[in-house]
Amino acid sequence: MKRSDRLYSLIEILKDGAQHRAEDLALKLGVSMRTIYRDMDTLAASGVPVEGERGIGYSARAAITLPPLNLTEIELEALHLGLAAVGNGLDGELRDAAQSLSAKIDAVLPEDRHGAPKSFGFAVYPFADAAEGFRHLTTLRAAIRGRQKLRLAMQDGTTREVRPLKLDYWGRVWTCLVWCDTTGDFANLRADQITQATVLPGLFVDEPGKRLEDYRKALE
Structure with a gap:
């Protein structure tokens, strides 16, 4: 299973609000417990409200969960630059939301993607330059x-x-x-x-x- 598919599957499992042991998640998805721990860290870092800890169990209560989307390269570029313009051109809640959304997208992008940036995350440079040229x-x-x-x-x-x-x-x-x-x-x-x-x-x-x-x- 691809990493992006696995992360989405974890969200689908966790959003029922119940606690799920890492051992059970690993068995269900066919991966090691270490992989589950890494995936939980990735989901938490990307803004998914994961609750729990190792040895106890995990759950998540996301306000909105979108179905999988297939984006073309130009659609990804448009989203990328739009977030850059918002994140680097504004302050407050919209900037924070753009950064959080950027991290979530980065967490589920395919590892073997071609043509897209290595990381979708924000940076002072060259993200600010991209937003300026936009x-x-x-x-x-x-x-x-x-x-x-x-x-x-x-x-x-x-x-x-x-x-x-x-x-x-x-x-x-x-x-x-x-x-x-x-x-x-x-x-x-x-x-x-x-x-x-x-x-x-x-x-x-x-x-x-x-x-x-x-x-x-x-x-x-």
Whole structure:
């Protein structure tokens, strides 16, 4: 049984409010008692209200239990960045709730997942950077689809006029591949380092040497 499935099974067992011995849980799930102890620590750390201790038994009284959800990679990214924006941009109960939810998601993510961050948990860096860049993603996506030039003001004080070509996600940091009319070359710009994105009038057209396929060919 996968770790994520086992953790969910434990929640299903414990939420009846009765006490369950680690020995019985281990036998039911086909794992060692040491694994059950580790799983209990994981559930408690992720915010599940587990009650009890080793040698006595465990129970849990969760207010809300959701059924299993299958998320696509882009859905996970959206959830990830949304929590980052809330957790790093607000104080008080909403920030605490975002951090708690992040820990719960991290506890049940598959151990062998690909493409997702190694840990979903919060950190000062680079989570704060991802949240900062999040506000520009709508503008960047729309410009890529609409073939719209942008004027980008960067944190280093420079200003670039660019043709946005592609967005990439690198585990909490977004980059935008552009053809930069200012420097006359391709550039990968971090979204969190953009301070302002202004849509310019007029659309750009494909020109040899300035297209996404030209960038890819140059990498071969």
